[in-house]
Amino acid sequence: MKVRGRAWKFGDNIDTDVVIPGRYLTLRDPDEMASHAMEVVRPDFARMVKAGDLVVAGRNFGCGSSREEAAFVLKRLGVSAVVAESFARIFFRNAINLGLPVVECKGVSEAVNDGDEVEVDLEGGVVRNVTKGVELKCTVLPDFLMDFVRSGGAIEALKRKLKAQA
Template sequence: MNATGTVIKFGDNVDTDMIIPARHLSTADPKVLRHHFMEDVDPTLAGRIQPGDILVAGRNYGCGSSREHAPIAIKGTGAACVIAESFARIFYRNAFNIGLPIIECPEAARAIADGDRVEIDFEAGTIYDHTTGETFPTPPFPEFIQGIIKFGGLVQYVSAGGSYHDV
């Protein structure tokens, strides 16, 4: 399982209200939420993000409220993955629950720049920056996490025969 895309870079402490403003929480439809991704920070971003793009951020990405709408909005944009120095723990769990791959890799998050072309090999545990030629090791996703991502979320994974006990 691989992902290759162009990086959109953010700083530290990107909270869930920045990711998806509270006024849009009346729906959990990713097709609707995608249009409001980060709109209070950059109103043009939702229109510029392309399927497969990779989000890279600093420390404490997804802090704030525990709403699942934030990772749903990100997944709705078609972003392939979020790489950050660190994630708020509830965001971390919510992201995997809906099948959004996220990677905690401080070295990569600090070194990769906005606009870089990055390739991620989730099984091997590598992040390769095609722009700079740097490679960053990261723990590979366990098989059950790969299953959750492949099936689009925990509910779909269990419905397809994956074991909840693996999680």
């Protein structure tokens, strides 16, 4: 499974309150909620991001409170993957459970600039900066987590598995 798109670059320690501020968690319209993604650090992000684009970040992406909405709004906006030096574990698992690919890749924050074209081979463990011609090895998700990603999330994977057993 490969994804390819424009990189939106962020730094270290982007916490869930930056991804989606708490004051918007009561919004019932998912598109309205997603329209506030990353506005604290990048006010134009939700308006400018295109389906297929990727978020690239430094260390500890998704730290802070356990907020499933942080992964949800990125997926809702069409972000095809989040590639970071490292992730807070709760964000990592929330993203996988929602079917949003997350990839740990040492050196990615140095190898990718904002706006670069990036391709991620999720099963091959490669992040390629198409713009610069740079290739990095990255962590490959275990098969059971890749199944969640391929299925669109944990619930969809479980539904598919139960249907196959029926």
